[in-house]
Amino acid sequence: MTSSLNPAENPAAVPAHALRFGRCVLQPHTRELWRDGEPVEVQRLALDVLLYLVAHPERDIPKEELLRKVWGEAEVTESVIARAVMKLRRAIGDEQQPPTLLRTVHGVGYRWLVAPQPCAASAVTAAPSTLPQICLAVLPLQMPDAPELAWAQEGLPALLGHLLGAHGQVRLVDASQLQQADLPHATWPERAANVRVALGAQWVLQARLSGQAGALQLQVHANPDQLEGPQQRFNSDSVPGLAEQAARWLSSLWAATPERAQTLEAATLELLARSSHEVHHGHLATALALLREAQSLSPDSALVGLELANVLRLTGELAQAEAAAEQSWSLVTAMPEDQRPAALALKVRVSQAKLAHARGELLRARHYLDLAAPLVKVVPGRQDRAEWAIFSGSLAHSMGQLDLAQSELESAVSLLAGSDNVLLQVRSRVLLADVLGQRGLVTRAAELLQRAQQLLTRINAEPTRASVQLYFAALNKRRRYFTLTLAQLEQVRAVYERVGHAYTVWYCRATRVEVLTELGQLRQAEQDALELMDDAQAWRAKGALPLPDVDLLMPLRLAQIQWLRGEHAESLKRSIKALAAALQSEYLSGVVLSLQMRVLSQCLSLDSHAQAAEVQAQLRLNGDPLLQARLQAMQALASGQVDLGVQVLREAWNSGPSHAAMRMDAAIDLAWLALAQGLPQELESLMAHIDDECDEYLPAIVVRARYLDHQGLRHEALSELQRIVQMHAESSLRLVRAAVQALQQGQPWPEARSLLTEAVRD
Template sequence: MARRYRFGGFRLDPATRELWQDDRPVVLPPRLFECLLWLIEHRDRAVGRDELIAAVWGRSAVTDNVLAQVVARLRRVVDADARDSAIRTVPRFGYRWVAATTVESAAAPGAAGPPAGTGRQRRGRRWRAVALGGLAVLLLAVSIAWLRVPVAQRADAAARPAAVLPVERVAGAGEEWMRLGLMALVGDRLRDAGQPVVPDESVVAIVGDAAPDPAAVAAALAGAVPPLLIAARVEATEGGWRVRLQAVGEPDLVSVGDGADLLAAARAASDGLAVRLGHAPAGAAPGPAAFERLLLEVEAATLAGETEAALRLLDTADARQRETPEWRYRAAWTAFVAGRLDPAEAGFAALLEDLPADAPVMRARALNGLANVQYEREDLTGLARSAEQAVALLRGHDAPGELGRALMGQAVAAHRQGRTEAARQGFFQARLALERAGDPLGVARANLSLGIVDARQGRLPDALVLLQDAAQRLAALRSAHDELLAHVHVAHVHLLLLDPAAALAQAEPIARLGGRVRSPRAQVLADLTRAEVLLANGRLDAAGELLRRWCATGCDGPERLPLALARRALGGDIDATLPDLRTALAGLPAGEGGRDAGRAWLAVLAARRTGGAGGAAIAGLRAWAGDAPAATAEVRLYAALAEAEYAAGQGRPAGDAYAAAWREALAGAVPSDLLEVADAYVGWLIRQGDLAGASHVAGHLAGWAGRDFGSALLQLRLRHALGHPAAWRAALAQARALAGERPIPAALQVEPTAPAIGTTPDPAQEGPGLLGDG
């Protein structure tokens, strides 16, 4: 790296791995140095503890306590007060570098030369053969221009991910495919030379069909390290073609290629720019020119979203070309993009059968392609196997983009299989690899996945930071489907935090993005989330309209369970939604469904309180919760609450069961779960005449009563039971302000005359309660 960082009296040089204070060196152990460097390089944001552990140690066995000790030692070195004047603690998240820091250029170490062979391979669109003679001529041709670019400038630019813009065709020169096809060629040549390059797909998503606006692209790709934008233009000359590459804002970083052959001119310009950036060029022409052009035209069509045109182009290949690994990979991938899973799966599998063992990166690419198909088919076992094999093949090879995608596949499989912590660590590792590869879309998707995992683990503040960051990045990158998922999960986290107004702010982007995506399931998810948000804000009519649209055909599909729960919340008619709830629960594997399943079982138990079927309902719930290999916190909580409700309904002692459910809720610290348990527990305590106990439990929810109707209603019920008119009137006013179109029970609107205090009855005399068996 060719940057040095100055802060206070310190100078940090990443290239030489030295820290100086004034004129004396400061010796830091490797882990401390890496931790310090990571914090400084990512000083534009807070860094989570898990990210820092993954970046410095590369594994999950290191505890937060070890990290805290490392940070404490760093503070003793760089902080004047050994506290947090330079490294600030971000509560419940991690750390942030806040010391005033300046960046200066540093000459690259003189002994550094072109990297030795590392097994680096191109993404594999095209073949290549090494022609040493041609390489020597090229190096000689660009040597004079190389000397004109300062060493520090070359190294600084090389450390930034390059983003190649669509090629400008001067005076309409050439054919339309050149706009994206030559962009892909330039990106490949730079990537093969060792330069991090933003994936073409990300650039095209930002630019679209318009002329590229460098400022807009730079803003969309903005990160800890700003991208190096490469403007490209092609024009016809008397002798053939001229391709000019210019780093935007870097007047000395320019390279021109001339030649009778267009692709040769583009390669010359690309390799010249690679040399100016401090890299050894990629090598000679990758095979026959006609075949190279065909693959570039296919790539251009795919980038433009014209998959059918890409498939037609592939069909024009001759028999010999169809035998090449590149054609076979491209055919399988294009079939996958077109939604043709059968030929895509067959193509990737056959390619893997024929690829030699000494082509690890190409094999990993094929495995990643196969993993995509397996994900679409919900084949989690196959997905995990393919991703694991790809990760193993890529270890020791400089292919961070492919490694990041393989790690993402591995983590997705772990998440879907319930191995949440393994998934979390996998997403962290994937993000690091994708960040190194210069893949902003991959990084945003990793953040989205991490946010979803954190929400599932109850780390709601952490999840909110990651999900909001992902939504912002994905919006800039024009990834509508992923941005929709980010907003959906942001809304769900706000609902879990009992902040319905904040969740409502997500309704507009969810509606807008839901209208843009093509996936029917994503559209259902968008409308269902909007309905849940509207219900939480008391807008029953608007929510009902959305639900009726999707339930007109019977609320079928993967979202049957949350749809049924939303319908129940809308009308309060348990019997009307009972068939949907029972059907959804009947097909649910043990331990799956989490919070939604737990609430659905509670609803089924409530619906059967007078039908003599409570025993069958609780048996079904026990099978769901008890047969899970390792019950999650959500499952344990709702199983405990259901046991308490069932015992109370049977007139049996229920206090211990309610207390157990309450302990689970307190341990999880998810506000919506606290409310779910408190609502039932407080009602039972009031019926027992234990107003002190009811006050204690309800007090945990008092902080949310100003913004959440359920919490406000709980406080109203308590104040009514306590018989304090003034407090009751204030609680009633608060509940009415939040009710919207939701009713408040008539009994709670009658001013209390005396506290509802009595002796605690014998459990056997409690009466039928909620779940009597008749």
């Protein structure tokens, strides 16, 4: 990884020795950063910024200087600096307020606060050593015309994965990913080359199965896009026998030994292979029966228990799935420590986390992922570590922990940098884009989605392209480009109806209800919501009911429609009833919290103190000082006690890190109140935080405009607000339009009775 800094131009930027600051050690020559003795993944440009800052400590460095020294001639805007600084703060652990290493100098740039101290390279603790991982893809088998052997199509590759991959040195490409990347009508060499590009497979197998049961032959050509690739024939009376011979041959090519977790009888292996075939084709009941038979034959097999747990999760039998996963984990830990299969252990822990997630028990899911973290460090292969980071980031997002979600997903993107696994690169980017969009970093989110689209031009994967389009729709909804969002939702819905993915179809329809509501098309929104709730009954009858938000969120959407019609009392009654039901699902905790705050704001705006108290009693504050402060501030503002609102928000803000989304909103609300009350001592650190964290988040833009006016730049403030109105022409944005009118007429800014973030959303 090369730096964009030029050492000849600035020798001090690349000293020969390691540098220590805070809890970190930086090795400039190898471009490695360590914190608390552990290596830290840092995005290239963020590291370039760090190198320049530590070379110029205790000096205010203007943004223009950083752009010139780090980005050179690249045509970029100042927003790239804020994004790099965000990543840098996370890497060095300097996210507290006030910062101890890197301070934002509002209106100027940044200042590195401490002079780094030289130290010996031995001060750095070595990272855990790992062997390189081999990524193996098995193209669909050429098969004899023998229906009794059809299960070998997916079964034989699955067996190779079980026989070779217990410790993680060999990673078998998932059959569903292979299906998206394969070009079935192309030649074998072309297919192999495409799989390499799409999925990062170093080894691709072309295989032909011939003969009949009892006299089978398997012909294998490794890397068929290379004429000189190794080839071999195997003979056996069974498919498991062929798989075991092929595994030994491949291991000899890689100078490795087969990594089977436990010795299994041929009958058990065949049942595992048959179940893989049935799962691939959606025959879950048949797969379950096969795995139960396999468990009866091999009750002490951790692998069989894991496969059983995964299929039980798919069929919705979560209690039985948890029991199977727990038994599988017990069998893994019962093995001698030096023989314990790390990759299998990791898969069991991740399976337990997925089961907890499916039950809505997000704290338990996080517990299992934390238990898996040490295993991630010892399993070879960046892709396995990236998949773990993706799951961890997605879980953090579900829990509303946006700081952790962004950090984990940025780590996944970094781990996959340079990887040929296009599908994983795309997945990590779209999930990170979703988190950034929720934080208001819309420009960066759009860049990530555009990059994901570019990556997908390399492979044929229509559902994946549709999923990227779906994330674009979500981003455009946040931007309030509602007409464009509706068009994108219909395109995505058409693709997923064709492939039969019920949950994504439901998500498109539910989002359409939300967008129609924002547009003021309330009759159509209500009709769509009622139809969606009716359709949920049919899904339930088929055993295909999506995640629990079908019956829980639509009543809240209907309540919002009533509110916008002016039916306030009926709306609040329905909202409170629906919130009480939604609170039973931990899966919806992040969404429900936002809806609770909105309903509470509505109660207070109507002086419905009894109903406000009822909503407040249900709030899951979990001791979070910022959530409690925003609640108190909302109540204080409703009663006209602005000073009290400022006081409680200030105390909570100074208490340290908290719920990420609420911390951003609290900074905006406190800055707004400080401007309204003429309290300039609050503004520098608050505006620096807002500048670092948000670009197109509407409340952030509004408070920036007011700050410009506070500095005497009324024309610039008015231009910023008019830009917002033009960008969001489909939205009412009453407060913003009132502010534009006030500035044009030289009048004071309009004040929101509620918090600014709630007022702008409404």
